[in-house]
Amino acid sequence: MQAKRVTFPNKVLPYLLLAPQLAVTAVFFLWPAGEALLGALYAEDAFGLSRQFVGLENFAALARDPAYLEAVGVTFLFSGAVAGLSLALGLLLALAAEKAGRLAGLYRTLLIWPYAVAPAVAAILFWFMFDPNVGVAARALRGLGVTWNHFLDGRQALLLVVLAAAWKQVSYNLLFFYAGLRAIPRPLIEAAALDGAGPVRRFTAIVFPLLAPTTVFLVVVNVTYAFFDTFGIIHATTGGGPGRATTTLVYKVFKDGFEGLDLGSSSAQSVVLLAIVAALTVLQFRHIERKVQY
Amino acid sequence: MARRDGMVERDGALTLAAHGVLILGVAVMVLPVYLAFVASTHPGADFLGGRIGVLPGPDGPANYAALVGLGAPPPGVPPIGPMLWNSFVMALGIAVGKIAISLLSAFAVSYFRFPFRVTAFWLIFITLMLPVEVRILPTYKVVADLALLNTPGGLILPLIASATATFLFRQVFMTIPDEMTEAARMDGAGPMRFFWHILLPLSRTNIAALFVILFIYGWNQYLWPLMVTTEASHATIVTSIQRLAATANQEAPVWHLVMGTAILALLPPVAVILAMQRLFVDGLTETEK
Numbered sequence: 001m002q003a004k005r006v007t008f009p010n011k012v013l014p015y016l017l018l019a020p021q022l023a024v025t026a027v028f029f030l031w032p033a034g035e036a037l038l039g040a041l042y043a044e045d046a047f048g049l050s051r052q053f054v055g056l057e058n059f060a061a062l063a064r065d066p067a068y069l070e071a072v073g074v075t076f077l078f079s080g081a082v083a084g085l086s087l088a089l090g091l092l093l094a095l096a097a098e099k100a101g102r103l104a105g106l107y108r109t110l111l112i113w114p115y116a117v118a119p120a121v122a123a124i125l126f127w128f129m130f131d132p133n134v135g136v137a138a139r140a141l142r143g144l145g146v147t148w149n150h151f152l153d154g155r156q157a158l159l160l161v162v163l164a165a166a167w168k169q170v171s172y173n174l175l176f177f178y179a180g181l182r183a184i185p186r187p188l189i190e191a192a193a194l195d196g197a198g199p200v201r202r203f204t205a206i207v208f209p210l211l212a213p214t215t216v217f218l219v220v221v222n223v224t225y226a227f228f229d230t231f232g233i234i235h236a237t238t239g240g241g242p243g244r245a246t247t248t249l250v251y252k253v254f255k256d257g258f259e260g261l262d263l264g265s266s267s268a269q270s271v272v273l274l275a276i277v278a279a280l281t282v283l284q285f286r287h288i289e290r291k292v293q294y
Numbered sequence: 295m296a297r298r299d300g301m302v303e304r305d306g307a308l309t310l311a312a313h314g315v316l317i318l319g320v321a322v323m324v325l326p327v328y329l330a331f332v333a334s335t336h337p338g339a340d341f342l343g344g345r346i347g348v349l350p351g352p353d354g355p356a357n358y359a360a361l362v363g364l365g366a367p368p369p370g371v372p373p374i375g376p377m378l379w380n381s382f383v384m385a386l387g388i389a390v391g392k393i394a395i396s397l398l399s400a401f402a403v404s405y406f407r408f409p410f411r412v413t414a415f416w417l418i419f420i421t422l423m424l425p426v427e428v429r430i431l432p433t434y435k436v437v438a439d440l441a442l443l444n445t446p447g448g449l450i451l452p453l454i455a456s457a458t459a460t461f462l463f464r465q466v467f468m469t470i471p472d473e474m475t476e477a478a479r480m481d482g483a484g485p486m487r488f489f490w491h492i493l494l495p496l497s498r499t500n501i502a503a504l505f506v507i508l509f510i511y512g513w514n515q516y517l518w519p520l521m522v523t524t525e526a527s528h529a530t531i532v533t534s535i536q537r538l539a540a541t542a543n544q545e546a547p548v549w550h551l552v553m554g555t556a557i558l559a560l561l562p563p564v565a566v567i568l569a570m571q572r573l574f575v576d577g578l579t580e581t582e583k
């Protein structure tokens with residue numbers, strides 16, 4: 001990490017400048033993370049009266065816990081569906097916007113605002129649409145012979161949170177895919193057209209491969225979003241249920257720690273999540289480095 | 295000639311299909327919000343009979359007046375005004391706080407050479423890997439120990455460390471010519487003077503773009519305010535909505551007010567994004583890439 005060639009000679013000032021950021025980092029990030037790491041090695045009773053060193057037992061218990069393994073499955077299914085759905089729709093809309101000519105800007109305006117809607121609010125909107133008693137969508141489904149009740153049916157509950165999460169994320173993917181499409185050199189497309197390649201062939205042979213860096217970046221961002229930013233969606237609608245049908249890893253940390261007061265297990269779960277974020281961050285930065293060389 | 299079409303064939307059917315896809319996309323995006331708006335204009339009793347369709351009702355003004363505290367206070371629904379204010383304070387505090395401390399730290403690591411410079415940079419980098427979702431309980435304990443529960447400080451401080459913003463400002467500073475620093479030093483300007491009068495004005499577009507993104511990020515926080523605001527008077531609008539909806543589901547027929555609240559909760563950040571679209575789009579692609 002480089003500094004400027006010309007710098008100021010002050011010896012104390014830079015520490016003062018860094019102090020606020022480092023203080024916040026130490027007090028609210030590093031210290032709690034350290035606590036989580038340490039707490040994962042102890043078993044504590046619910047009242048916090050006694051604490052016993054158990055080594056990696058909390059982790060071993062997680063690996064044996066069917067509820068935890070189920071949460072792993074739910075998280076992967078949920079993240080895969082959210083990322084897949086919002087990436088596909090984002091790409092489709094970006095391709096269409098590229099063809100829309102002068103109206104592209106207008107469409108973009110009409111499509112980007114869901115980014116600003118809070119996940120929890122998006123979730124409530126979808127709950128209302130699909131509410132078994134008053135929802136318009138639920139009523140329409142009933143007309144088609146489908147009984148919709150996400151309070152009772154686990155698969156429908158999962159579908160509901162996937163739809164709400166994806167709805168909010170499409171605009172983000174659209175923006176990045178659109179930027180990616182605009183960056184593809186025009187002569188490349190023109191040459192292919194002259195050679196007689198139709199729109200579909202041009203997409204599969206040229207456009208999609210050239211979008212690969214954008215796609216990889218977006219997959220990482222979308223998976224991170226689905227893992228960590230969708231807590232509000234689940235908490236506001238299904239509460240992890242029915243049963244454990246929508247309990248993701250992040251939701252489970254909250255439930256076991258804050259409601260169940262099982263600190264050892266909650267800390268161990270936090271540490272697992274920490275490893276996942278670290279991996280995702282590294283992936284994201286790898287990608288940025290590679291982009292620089294293009 | 296069409297702006298970007300060049301030699302590629304202009305396929306009418308393809309263009310038509312593109313417009314069709316886009317219009318459908320816009321419809322899908324708007325539909326949930328439109329239905330919420332429709333619901334917020336009906337009297338509460340309409341929901342019991344399942345009579346709410348796709349057209350607005352007559353009670354919009356009355357419902358919104360009730361929500362913001364004019365007219366009869368609806369039962370079971372807390373006043374919206376204070377919640378909007380709490381959300382605003384939190385969003386503003388997070389945005390300004392992140393930008394301020396990140397500008398200072400980016401200035402420090404770019405314009406000074408000192409021992410542990412790289413260490414400091416890595417410590418800031420680590421915060422990227424510690425989203426609040428992963429350190430919920432211990433962070434809550436720290437905030438409780440500092441007696442910051444139910445305070446704006448407790449809501450804001452644990453969220454304002456920012457590696458992304460620090461990186462962004464460092465990048466901006468690295469593009470500023472060294473001649474400017476040399477000239478400032480020759481004129482006898484100290485580092486803080488240089489920071490205020492040269493660096494800040496040169497970074498103002500980036501600051502504005504980041505502000506838009508961070509304001510939305512702050513406004514939409516959920517998990518953290520849920521934990522830190524145990525008293526209703528400190529609750530933010532986004533976290534209150536879940537309690538309201540639970541009420542609508544189990545007890546009173548207040549869906550019209552829940553949806554009114556949802557509209558009021560999403561309006562400020564959506565307005566910000568639409569008003570500052572260009573800044574937002576450029577800012578997003580720059581911060582994240």
